[in-house]
Amino acid sequence: MALEGVGDLAINLILSRLEAEDTAKVACVSSRFRVWASDESLWALHCSEEIDLAAPLDPLGNPAPSFKEAYQVWRETFGMYPWSLVKRVKRCFDRLTSWFRINFPEVLNTLRKGASEDELDEFERSMGIKLPLPSRVLYRFYDGQKLPRHKLCGLIGGYSFYNHSVNVYLLPLNEIMMETRDILDHLGFTSGSKYIVVAASSTFMEKFFFxxxxxxxxxxxxxxxxxxxxMMPCVPDAALTSVHGYKQQDAMLLWLEEHGRRLQNGIIGVREEYKIKRICLFPELPPQCSTAVTNGVQIRxxxxxxPEASNLQDLEAKYLFAYSVRMSLLPEGCTVHGMTYSTCQLYRRRWIIRANENVVDVVNDEGVIGQYPLLFPGDKEFVYESCTHLQISPGSVEGSFIFVPGRLADPKGEPFEVEVAVQPLNVILSVNGSPTTPAAKSLSDLPRKRYNKRADDHGFQWKPYKEPQRRITSQKTKRYILSTQPNVEQSKEDIILCNCRELKDLF
Structure with a gap:
């Protein structure tokens, strides 16, 4: 019996086992096979399995007449790239956008339409570089972000402690050219440099990714x-292998894939302070986040x-680590010597900081960052951030808090000690790669340090920031905070960008 004599259902089942390219070849056999191979259910299956499309949409998100035509447009749009690489990049962005759609939809509005082939060619000619193939595909999907003024909507996110606040976003091609030329010109790099700036902080604190x-x-x-x-590498060298059979390697795709995995798995997430949301890079799950409960008080x-405040040449204080401590009182309250209390208040703290198992600093003082948080059952966590320098890695920070049942002004029982579990301070865990100083040019005659353009455009200047002596023993690492020039009024929005925590004094 000829194959044409087999029922339509059987033919459809057979064709559904084929790859999309083979399905297209079958359509060339005869007019009847063309009809079978054009069945919408087959192409809906191909679109779903290969590019995760639940509806017939083109690469710009516009509706297509059918799944078959949608698939054809996708293949034609990215026909100059390995299809397996295109699918991988789409999965990466799908993971990111699906998470942001649920948890932080404001970020989606900042993503720019993908760059065209002509725009990428012009960018490469202008910069004198050749983008790795995976990077070109990334920018074909989205040309970075365009952030609204005074919004912390960076796709990568950041952290905040004292007056140090960063929020990293993906730069569009036009900003890549501006930032790269500014920095490379400052360093004295030749026009043939292969480095480009791909991400930076939107705040007034400098942090650049190359x-x-x-x-x-x-x-x-x-x-x-x-x-x-x-500079320091962000991806282990062992992970940099040939991409889909091509010699060009690209850590940028691996970097974004790992970021999406951490968001999806809840390792990092959105933090909201003073009605301002942003991605917070302090881990929320073990083993990167430690948890201890003592007498009903939970400390995470x-x-x-x-890295932007670390100095690999400083033998006394090479690495700067920021740590976040979250304290809360469980719903059942705190229990001390069989007595249950509905509130407790922090009195003292004691920190032990180690580098390579050796104690390098001990902090014993009242309160935290000048505050004495009062905890109530089931309330939101009280969060504070601080920092410490380490000469070598790995290291750790641990300690304890002294709480008083009731209030400090009206104690209801004896003070009790609350454990803070050991928190590793590990460079490899923090940046996904050992610190090195790769191919960065050193100049003996440096030009005068420039002010950050983002600050200059708004009438601000930079000045060195000296950390509290008891927290950081070395003052060699150069840090900068935002300060207003005389007769320049600082707005609420500018303070937000410098440090969200400063807003408590404004409301």
Whole structure:
């Protein structure tokens, strides 16, 4: 019996086992096979399995007449790239956009329409570089972000402690050209440099991520970036393998995939302070986040490396770590010596900081950041951030709090000690790669340090910031905070960008 004699249902079942390209070839056999191979259910299956389309949409999100035509448009749009790479990039962005759609939809409005092939070609000619193939595909999907003024909608996010606040977003091509030329010109790099800035902080604190278009690695600048180009890799070198059979390697795609995985798994998430939302990079789940409960008081703690304030040449204080401590009282209240109390208040803290198992600092003082939080059952966590320098890694921070049942002004029982579990301070866990100083040019005769354009445009200047002596023993690492010039009024929005926590004094 000829194959044409088999029923339509059987033919449809057979064709559904084929790849999309084979289905298209079958359509060339005869007019009857063309009808079978054009069945909408087959192409709906291909669109779902290959590019995760639940509706017939083109790459710009516009409706297509059918799943078959939608699939055809996708293949034609990205026909110059390996299809497996296109599918991988789409999965990466699908994971990110689906998470943001539920948890932080404001970020989706900042994503720019993907760049065209002509725009990418012009960008490469203008910058004198050749983008790694995966990077070109990334920018074909989305040309970075366009952030609204005074919004912390960076797709990568950041952290805040004291007056140090960063919120990283993906730069569009036009900003990549501006930022790259500014920094490379400052460092004295030649026009043939293979580094481009692909992400930066939208706040007044500098933090830059670079893509090396020659080896595909992503780097983050340290505090010495504008002095001698010092950077640290963001992805382990072992992970940089040939991408889909091509020699070009790209850590940028791996970096974004890992970021999406952390968001989806709840390792990091959205934090809202004073009605301002942003992605917070302090981990929320073990093992990166430690948890201890003592007498009903729960303490959670996690830490991140702050590469933009670290100095790999400083032998006394090479790495700066920021740590976040969250304290809360469980719904049943606190229990001390068999007595249950509905409130308790922090009195003292004691921190032990170790580097390579050796104690390098001990902090024993009242309160935290000048506050004595009063905890109530089931209330939101009280959160505070601080920082510490380490000479070497790995290290750790641990300690305890002294709480008083009731209030400090009206104690209801004896003070009790609450444990803070050991929190690792690990460079590899923090940046996904060992610190190095790769291919960054050093100049013996440096030009005068420039002010950040984002600050200059708004009438602000930078000045060195000195950390409290008891928290950071070394003052060698250069840090900067925002300060207003004389007779310049600082708005609420500008203070938000510098540090959300400062808003408590404004309302």
């Amino acid at each position: 893509l090396n278009c020659a080896n595909g690695q992503v780097y983050v600048g340290t505090s010495n970036l504008r002095e001698d180009g010092q 703690a996690s830490a991140v490396l702050v």
